[in-house]
Amino acid sequence: MDHVQLIHRAREAIKRAVSSLIGPGTDYALLDFPDYTNVGDSAIWLGTIAILMEVTGRLPRYVSTASDFDAFAFRASLPEGPIFLLGGGNFGDIYVSHQDLRIKILREFRDRRIIQLPQSVKFRDERNARQTAEAIAGHQDFHMFVREHASLRFVQQNFNCPVTLVPDAAFGLGPLERPRAPEYPVMLLLREDAERVGYDYSPFEAFGAVPWVDWIREYRGFHSLHRLKASFVCLLRGRCTSLDRRVALFNLMANTRLKRGLSLLAQGDRVITDRLHGHIMCTLMNIEHVAMDNDYGKIHGYIDAWTSPFDGIVMADNPQQAVSMLGSLKDRAAQIGKPRRATLRRTKTSLQP
Template sequence: MLSADLAPPALARPARDVTERLAGEIDANLAPLLPALAAEPFALLDFPNHGNVGDSAIWLGELSWLQRRAGRGPALTCHVEERPDRLPPGPILLHGGGNFGDVWPQFQAFREEVLDRHRGHPVVQMPQSIHYADPSAIDRTARAIERHGAFTLLVRDRPSLELARRHFPCEVRLCPDMAFALGPLPRPAPPSHEGLMLLRTDKEGVGQPVPALPEGWRVEDWLEDDPDMYRTVLARTRRAALLSLDPRRLTRRARSLHMANQLAEWRLRRGVAQLSRARFVITDRLHVHIVATLLGLPHVFLDNSYGKIGRFSEAFGTLWDGASRADTLGEAMERARAHRDAA
């Protein structure tokens, strides 16, 4: 039997309530941007062209919000290895996530280069978690923001908010992760196995030893793209452009944006299917916690290497009657057993 100190919190809050509340907070925080986004074409830069499903969930949430509230999507995108010659006249939006700081330096270098190349042009950083190991890197970012002079920074936890307001000369707001703009998601199929430990295999993982698993459990991550994805999406993008008979859809920019969105949709479908095969999930990935909430899928989360998940959950109250937090994998497995016994 699960001891009282390991029992999940007694919440009478369904997942849909959390999803709808945070979608409303996104609307409230981004509402001031709407006039500029609706008036002129804008860019959404730093397309996440990698297999991590979480970044694709954020990207698609950003697109969903822009289409629904601003009435249009971005006119241009690029990933961190690209440098577009000319940007649209509207604001520059930077993709949200968890790479603001020096944990993933290539993304921060791209961000600061955008600020230096487009000084005075409004730039909005969509919601990010901030983490620096090197204090001198904070100073470098602060100087880039000061030189730019028209930067708005959205963050998704209170320590990030406090750090940014203390060091960065710009407007800073607290805003939920943009994946919540997707709204509730349907599970594509009934579960086929008892449980899934979806654990980080990158530098943000904490490396806790995995306990012996009961029958019907698996250990996975969600970083691997399907082998046929690029070829299939590229063929579909070319065919859609040709069949449209619309010169605007034949441009390189239009095809690049269409392909980016299709890749993100493919990756999110993969992640949703992966999670939906389990009756219960244990994870140390923030977007497994978020996507599982959108699915209404019972789960327990542990924190990553620098506390990103707990900080986000505390800022926005993301626990619900099927979701709780644990400190160790052993504790999380106890929660899973209690859920099974109560079902």
């Protein structure tokens, strides 16, 4: 399957899931903005905004990060209406601040419909899973979307709530164009965080001087610059409430982070990655790539659930296998008669802030 067909199928699945719970003209909150450097979560944010705007025709009435949710400001901005919790890979006890926000919202807003957008679920401690199960059981209108079958089974077995298998919300961005011509035969996007596997990476040394990075760093002054940009955008539009500035700021920061990630990936004619959104963003740009897994299987699980039909992806269990799989991609490209090297095009990723 080519990437455009696969992306269209994923977008429609996300829209159907969201549309089953809210309709046009609905005011809503979107919580847990990813105000950190992991590019994949910014892609999720922007894809989510795109889908919610298509379904409702509106930007969110209230937004917050995991750490700055203000219940008083939330109620003033949205006296009634549903709460969306951003999707991603942080449902569980690996990333505590995000789970703490979910528990807080479930306990304090039992009168609101709460929709957890597509997540991967991982608990390392059963006690934490039971705490989440208790919070969900106390809420009568909580709806959960998950990204792969392992998470679906876990929720069905442990939580008392409706659960639906839904693609990652980054697919809401639609097909993206490569922002630069490839400069290297391959680039390596490899994680440096808590989900990293203890692979033997020495086979990658055979590539020589190619990019080998993670995408969790950004320049100093990032926040100050984007606050100035957001204020300027709001002044131009004549809408300068604190909420207007915050929505503009979040979207501007997410766009900048997304563009950084796309540019990093596009350096390579092909990519080897162990990040789920390395895989997803390569798919959105139609870049052939090899996907290794994280420490609990969410990347290969996601591919098995949604993206395995894509012609430009193969899975590997370790770096040595990943190196050999690059040849498999070459053979596959020859068999389906498509060019190895993508054409340089202008990137179109920005959403209105």
